[in-house]
Amino acid sequence: MINRDLITRNINSRNTSNTYLPHPAVITEVITENSQIKTFVLEFTDKTLNTNFSYESGQFVMLSVPHHGEAPISISSTPTRPGNIHLSVRIAGRLTTALHKMEPGMTLGIRGPYGRPFPVHIMEGRDLLFVAGGIGLAPLRSVINYCLDRTGRYGTMTILYGSRLPSDIAFRQDLDIWSTLPGITCLTTVDTPEPGWTGHVGVVTTLWDHIQISPSDCTALVCGPPMMIKFVLRDLAGMSFSPDFVITTMERHMKCGVGLCGHCYMGGKLVCTDGPVFSMAELKDMDIEELR
Amino acid sequence: MNEKFILRKDHLTGFLRKLSKGHRLVAPVRNRYGDLMFQVIDSLETTDLDLSEQAQESPKAFFLPQEEVLFSYEASGGIYDFRPINNSEQTVYFGLRSCDISAILYMDVIFLRSPRDDHYMKKRKDSILISIGCNTPGENCFCNATRTGPFLEYGFDLQFTDLGDRFFVESGRARGDEIFSEWPQFFHPVTEEDVRLQYQLALEAKAGFRRQIHVEPAFSKLRDDAVDTAVWREMASRCDGCGGCAYICPTCTCFTIFDRMESTETGKRIRAWDSCTHAGFTRMAGGHNPVDMKIDALRRRFMHKLYYDYSAFRRPSCVGCGRCVDMCFGGVDIVKFIDIVCAGTRKRTRDSRRILGDLLLEAGLISRTDLEKALSRQADTGEALGKILMDLGLVTCAEILGVLSLENM
Incomplete structure (x- = not known):
């Protein structure tokens, strides 16, 4: 019950005259994370907005790419480092393909932030377990760096990251930093090794044997492909994690981001406004196709 | 509010002409193909309104157009600019039905929550809603079951009732009262006889429904997750995914958003x-x-x-207009769905012992002796027949569910 009371429903809407009108934002840097993922560093053209733009880890924005419409993209930077926002995007369809061709100096459109963020307040004082697969590390990168920037408020941190191939490992800069920090266990694994790979091999759930966690003191944040989420949630339930302290994110096709278009309707909830962050306790009450 | 007046039928055109000055007038008109549709009326002299029955389409498209420009944009080099567009006009809607008004009230709940949809809000603010109650419900109508008609208590600016040679007109909002006081020359005081007649017509209309649709029992079945997978499978196999049900539905508001490029540097978001x-x-x-x-x-x-x-609003987002019944050629409309779902309920609750026993007999899963043995044990213990048959090892749970799901079809 704790989560449902404490994660407040968050519908963020700055009072623009038009719900659907984006704000221009310039690309200042493009970081190539792997062959499929790029991180775009963006600054709003409107300097006042750029300074005042506030968001929380786990929220997303609707990103406009000229002539290609909009897509929901989760923010991968932390609000503790203001001045720009990072959007990490994997090439998937038409819009993201066009986006990947864009360079610094070009302008995109952003409206938001939208959605319910990670419940950072109920994580305070607890150990944290982050489990990510592929691009799923993008929203978790935001909350991991947020927790790191607020030193002393959280217990031990364990980060597990799974990729398909060693060459698919994204966010290497962040993983390198996290691996060297005291109080953090950061393990990566790949489904299929390539020549020269000396690390773990196997899906991310094979890493349980390599870590020390105490489920009663720990909050788990899980983000990745549906199949990974399904198996990680199953294992965490088996380890007697409280369903209120297992937090995950759901992904659905979205058009408006503000709870109107109906595309992300899922088990009586809207992923855009009721989520995208849900606790396992909440998901149990919903009828979710991919977790059946 | 809730003021009542009489408007003579031969004064209707004059009244609408005055009312629609400076406004667009939208009302049901029969086109040359015989279709009754809401349309913008340019001239009341050359266009005949048709209030004889429910229009084929709801007025949804006037509030949520099938295609609407949200804004235009310019994108060249480092520039990406967005320009808002206003596409609302002051409009008088005349001849809406109770289901149409109820559907608009539902859309209000969806689009005027936080964050509100500015395009919808502008169109709603610019609208005057005048409805006419249904003295004779249509063939597929079931607004009695969804509590959205045939006459309404609120939601309209003005509600008309056809009393033969005159309309009984009541106001439901302040805007309606303003209309009464703005054009008093059209409105005459109501007599006791008018009030009695209106009351009687509204009452008779309630008895005029040809369909009995069990909306609330269907809700209970869905809440209890008691709709068999076989029902969903059957419905799905008959659905061709044409989207007609959603397009014709006055409360279906799901939309998509995309860009329409107009030149290499400009376009519109639709x-x-x-x-x-x-x-x-x-x-x-x-x-x-x-x-x-x-x-x-x-x-x-x-x-x-x-x-x-x-669950969220204490009323279904079906207003009982029955339009999807004629639209769906696969028979996967909401009425058919409710009928199928509730047919199962009635059969099972009427006499579940006999039915389950007979079904298992018919399926050849148990013999008559087995059934009699189980029924006599049931008479002693009062346990469920299915449980007894399972305890005796005569059938499996899967077999029972199998015959019950077939029966639900």
């Missing part, structure tokens, strides 16, 4: 109707679709309209 039965509705970039379109899409459709919205 919002257009979408339907949850379309294959691409939940498909994500790259082609992954978390929802099995054949079954889950229909399940979500009916769960949304009859259960989730009922």
Whole structure:
């Protein structure tokens, strides 16, 4: 019950005259994370907005790419480092393909932030377990760096990251930093090794044997492909994690981001406004196709 | 509010002409193909209004157009500019039915929550809603079951009742009262006889429904997850995903958003109707679709309209207009769905012992001796027949569920 009371429903809407009108934002840097993922560093053209733009880890924005419409993209930077926002995007369809061709100096459109963020307040004082697969590390990168920037408020941190191939490992800069920090266990694994790979091999759930966690003191944040989420949630339930302290994110096709278009309707909830962050306790009450 | 007047029928055109000065007038008109549609009326002299029956389409498209420009943009080099567009006009809607008004009230709940939809809000603010109660409900109508008609207590600016040679007109909002006081020359005081006649007509209309649709029992079945998978499968196999039900439905408001490029540097962002039965509705970039379109899409459709919205707003997002019944050529409309779902309930609750026993007998899963043995034990213990048969090892749980689901079809 704790989560449902404490994660407040968050519908963020700055009072623009038009719900659907984006704000221009310039690309200042493009970081190539792997062959499929790029991180775009963006600054709003409107300097006042750029300074005042506030968001929380786990929220997303609707990103406009000229002539290609909009897509929901989760923010991968932390609000503790203001001045720009990072959007990490994997090439998937038409819009993201066009986006990947864009360079610094070009302008995109952003409206938001939208959605319910990670419940950072109920994580305070607890150990944290982050489990990510592929691009799923993008929203978790935001909350991991947020927790790191607020030193002393959280217990031990364990980060597990799974990729398909060693060459698919994204966010290497962040993983390198996290691996060297005291109080953090950061393990990566790949489904299929390539020549020269000396690390773990196997899906991310094979890493349980390599870590020390105490489920009663720990909050788990899980983000990745549906199949990974399904198996990680199953294992965490088996380890007697409280369903209120297992937090995950759901992904659905979205058009408006503000709870109107109906595309992300899922088990009586809207992923855009009721989520995208849900606790396992909440998901149990919903009828979710991919977790059946 | 709740003022009442009489408007003579031969004064209707004059009244509408005055009222629509400076406004657009939208009312039902029969076109040359014989279709009764809401349309913009340019001249009351050359156009005949037709109030004889419910219009084929609801006025949804005037509030949420099938295609609407949200804004225009310019994108060149480092520039990406967005320009808002206003596409609302002051409009008088005349001849709406109770279901149409109820559907607009539902759209208000969706679009005027936080964050509100500015395009919808502007159109709503610019609207005057005048409805006419239904003295004779249509063939497929069931607004009695959804409590959205045939006459309304609120929601309209003015509500008309056809009393033969005159209309009984009542106001439901301050805007309606303003109309009465602005054009007093058209409105005469009501007599006791008028009030009695209106009351009687509204009462008779309630008895005039040809369909009995069990909306609330369907809600209970969906809440209890008691709709058999076989029902969903059957419905899904009959659905061709054309989206007609959603387009014709006055409360289906799901939409998609896309860009329409007009030159290499300019374009418009468009919002257009979408339907949850379309294959691409939940498909994500790259082609992954978390929802099995054949079954889950229909399940979500009916769960949304009859259960989730009922839980959230204490009323289903079906206004009983019956339009989808004529629209769906596969017979997967909401009326058929409710009928199938509730048919199972009635059969089972009427006499479940006899039915389950007979079904198992028919299926050749038990013999008559087995059944009699089980029934006599039931007379002693009062246990459920299915449990007794399972305890005796005569049938398995799967076999019982199997025959029951066949029976539900």
